[in-house]
Amino acid sequence: MLGLGIRDIGVLAGPQTTRAFMDRLAAYHRLMEEHGIPLRPEWIRESSGFGYTSAFRTTQDWLAATASFPKAVLAQSDDIAFGLIHALQQNGVRIPEDVSVIGFDDINFARLFSPTLTTIRQDRQSIGETSARLLIDFMGHGNGKGTTVDRIPVELVVRTSTCAPHP
Template identity: 35%
Template sequence: MDVARLAGVSQKTVSRVFNKEAYVSADVRRRVLEAAGELGYRRNNAARALASGRTRSIGVVALGTALYGPASLLIGIERAARDTGYALRVVNTLEGDPGGIAGAVDSLLEQGVDGIVISEPIDEEATGGAVTGDVDVPVLVLGAPAASAAARTVTTGVGADLLARAATTHLLDLGHTTVHHLAGPQQWYAARDRVQGWRSALAARGCDEPPLVQGDWSAASGYAVGRELAADHEVTAVFAANDDMAIGLIRALTEAGRRVPDDVSVVGFDDIPVAAYITPPLTTVRQPFDAVAQEGLRLLVHAIEKPGVNLPLAHDPPVDLILRASTAPAPARPVPKRGRGTGSRSRGGPQAPLPSSEDLSDRS
């Protein structure tokens, strides 16, 4: 009431401003926020929860890992949540725990969350990890097929297939006849999406698909695979499913005398902070974590607050290819030397042209 009086507006307008509703002018919004700041006003979410029947909280199920991708996506979710007015409650799962996702969802439901985000990159359905119980709140599944029995499930991709296709196409555009792929562990949805993007890019150009090689996301696994690929001089381009494996791969190629990018071009995935500072600086694709999180939470909040309204159209995340010095045009392949008796010229200089049939007949 005091905020409304000081700002010269109605109490309903103040409510609209703090609920971030439309149809409030920028000037009115500014006056309300300035009045609230002057009076030291802060929204009472507990009171709002009692009035609305909602806790104004969203639960997040995330894999407990220090890997760059999952950790960065969780940070993106936390940033995006600040703009929604909802608090976050995070429950981490462990890789290899078959009941981890279902247990995390049950824990969040007991806390009364209004919606749930499942940011779980590993396919655990085969081992009983899918959410099979009744879930009476909307669920957002990021980067994976829907795996819940929620009454309303929102699924949005993280664009890994589009990014992988862009990385592979970049190498093909440089003249490489095909591209090898150092894949991540295939129980990860993201790793499978990157394989699909790589394959679709090769198929679109009619290129042969080399055998898939697989690492475990670590630089050590990239190094081990790199030692094998270095021995094959037909390999001129490699797309690695993350930057860490690409860095290990480059180390192995360099030790084997295969120059990057003169002999072999390498593209990574993620654009981790160190990617710009290795030798050579790594060409990679940057994951749009913030954009994915904002888009996903926009859809989830819509599902929470407007349960009877169709979801708005989802937008594809942007594709951001970061060009650095680890890629170059395909090396020229040496022309095979022809042996004697096949018309080859000697090293002593140009030869006279072979006599024609008429010349031979004149000599007879």
């Protein structure tokens, strides 16, 4: 989004009950701070669930409660992005002309959705291999103490749900 010249960036988070979603929200905070962009608490929303329906409802409530909406929203999953986009569209908001949206996961439906969803792709094979290796190592050594965090690289897949702001 910053590369497109957008600085008014919000986030639609899923429930902060998983490490992945907590890390994604922390990354948003870090990104905004690193670029000197003030956080706007009213542009950070937590959905009551992980899917389309809860994201749709949360977005409807968000629109009703705010006078200004960000020019871009980072959704913590593609399913959340789909609910976000549909709620925005039902309220006359054009994607990406009025609001750009980025998802996370690059599920198959992301390239079939309208507009096609710009998203962050995770290397699922590497995640699976790393998980299996950690599980086998745990089973072989029986040591359940400590936490292991392996970072798997991600890739931005640019589609039609994002664009530079119009004057």
